[in-house]
Amino acid sequence: MRPKIVLFFIGIIMTICSCRSDFETLASTGDLEFSKDTIYLDTVFSNIGSSTYRLKVYNKSKNDITIPSIKLGKGLSSKYRISVDGMQGIEGKIFNNVDLLAKDSLYIFIETTANSTDANASDFLYTDQIQFDSGENLQNVELVTLIQDAVFLYQQRFADGTTETLPIGNEKIDGFYLDENDPVNGNELQFTNDKPYVIYGYAAVPSNKTATFEAGTRVHFHANSGLIVANNASVNINGTRSTTDKLENEVIFEGDRLEPDFSDVPGQWGTIWLTDGSTNNTLNHLTIKNATIGLLIQNNDGTTVSVKNTQIYNSSNYGILAQTAKINGENVVINNAGLASLACTYGGNYTFTHSTFNNNWNSSQQVAVLVSNYILGEIPEAKDLTAATFNNCIIYGSYSNEMSLTKKTGAAFEYQFNNCLIKFDNISNQFTTNPDYQFNTDTAHYNAILLNKDPKFFNISQNKFNIDETSAAFAKGNSAYLIPLDIIEKTRTLPPDLGAYQNKAFPK
Known part of the structure; x- marks a missing residue:
């Protein structure tokens, strides 16, 4: 009897469903x-x-x-x-x-x-x-x-269905050379603020040429795209101070997804790559957002890459990754990177003054600053680090230790931190006897270090790293390393504050 009742109800249900349309x-x-x-x-x-x-x-x-x-x-x-x-x-x-x-x-x-x-x-x-x-x-x-409206820059597609590529070492990547006589765009080496630019693939600066970006230029990179400078080529980024929240004079590099949901998504595009042979590169008032690596700087020809008044945010790997490079950085701000905000690796020569390196990436493996003289597997594995000097800087973040010094013997490893605020918590005394982290007694490498003091940034999530008089970084700088104007060109007082911002200087 029970099976008949069950079949009866199933029949009713099927009848109802079949008539639902x-x-x-x-x-x-x-x-x-x-x-x-x-x-x-x-x-x-x-x-x-x-x-x-x-x-x-x-x-x-x-x-x-x-x-x-x-x-x-x-x-x-x-x-x-x-x-x-x-x-x-x-x-x-x-x-x-x-x-x-x-x-x-x-x-x-x-x-x-x-x-x-x-x-x-x-x-x-x-x-x-x-x-x-x-x-x-x-x-x-x-x-x-x-x-x-925008200027679109992209690689050629040939009759056989293949697309233009760039030789990088022994490999080829999707990309093209910028053309100063392009029949459609005119001089592609002169980036202006008339229209934004959208780049597909890697745009390369030809040998012995210079790509110039005037104040207010906006460049949007598609996924797996970027800018390459090599072979005696140069890049000059000529942003200037902005006076409004529109950052009208800043040069901005970011992805091509304009929706608000993508405004802070890391890894939307590749990198700005200053590689073997690039020369006389200058970056001023540049903002880089949501790249895989903000700046990849390798094996310069001996000339110094000048990085001033530059901000790099939300990089999925590194804000700046330098390898055997030579960099002079002033008023640099980097925040949020999957591995390190600043990585000075495989030797080189680096000086950063009045800069703020913070990392609030949600990982216990991230650091704000990484300094090393080697890369595993390279030949040779170690190269001379002739200088890694940090003056009047802030090195901070959400992890207990925001600085890492790693070295191999057989190559120089020279570093110095002067008047810097550093977050480095010696948990369980694991670094007590490590000679590289003797902040209070090693005067050859550390001078006037503020250890584990809160800089009290205004709003980290909004990338506002200004401070006020309550900050531990207030008036703790050394005037010997003074950069007279801060990142938004506010005059620094004496003694100066640490980091890229003079107190109460609010980012635009």
Whole structure:
């Protein structure tokens, strides 16, 4: 008997389910509700597709309804595309007789690909509507997108289907040489602030040429893209102080995803690579965001890379990775890197003054500053570190020890920290007898060190590393190493504060 009862109920359920698609509906009376009345699709570049945005449509009535029409206001000519509960409709623009159950909802997904010429000439906004027509009451949800024109730089594609590559050592990578006589873009070695640039692949500066970036230039790198400077080539980044929150005079390198959700995502693009043979490189008022390695500097020809008033944030591996390089850094700020904010490795010669190195990456393996004279597996494994000098600097972060010194014998290992605030907690006395970390007694390597004192940065999560009079770094600098102006060109007083910011100097 029991099996018959079970079969009976199964039959009823199957009957109900098989008839579900034939439910009777009433025509919509225009009483739909929406999760938003306006969808703002964040800024996109010309002819580059946007992210997908979502709208939820509610039927809060007690009746199953049919919406006679859901369509884009500009019809088939609209630059928007929508899907309604997975349906594509007519070219993603028009949908007829869409059913919606009582007390239920449906999803509409929205995308756009538009050109700046499609937008309003006055404000570069491209707009449309999703129209819900009940026959009695027309309901609209507004769509708004800012279309930004840009200069696109990318590798050539040849007739045989292959693309342009660059020789790097014994390997080739996807990339191209910047052309000072490009028939479309003109001089690609002169980056201006007229339009942003979008780079696909690695853009290389040709031998004996210089790439110049004027104040206010914006460069957006696609995934696995970057800039390479080698073979007697140079890069000059000529940013200047900005006076507003728009950072109008800063040169900014970042990814090509403009949505707010990507504003702090590390590893969106590759690196700025100053490699073998590059020469006379100068970087001033540069901000680098969300790279894999912010700056990769290798084997300079003996000339010093000048890095001034430069900020590097959210690098998935390193903020600066230097290998057998020569760098002079002033007013440098680096925050958040998966391995090290600053790594001076495989020897070299490095001086950083009035700089702030912080690392709040969520890992116990990260450090703010790493200094070494070797790379395992290289031939030779160790090279001379002739200088690693830090003056009036802050080395801090979320981990107990934010500085690491590692060396191999057989090569020089010269370092010195003068008037620096360093976070280094000798947990369980594991470094008590290590000769490289004798902060209080080794005057040949350490002078006037503030150990494990809180700099009281204004807001680390917003990359605001200014301090005030309550900071342990306040007025603890040595005037012998004074850089007269801080990173935003506020005059330093005497004795100066440690780090890149003079007290109460708020980042723009």
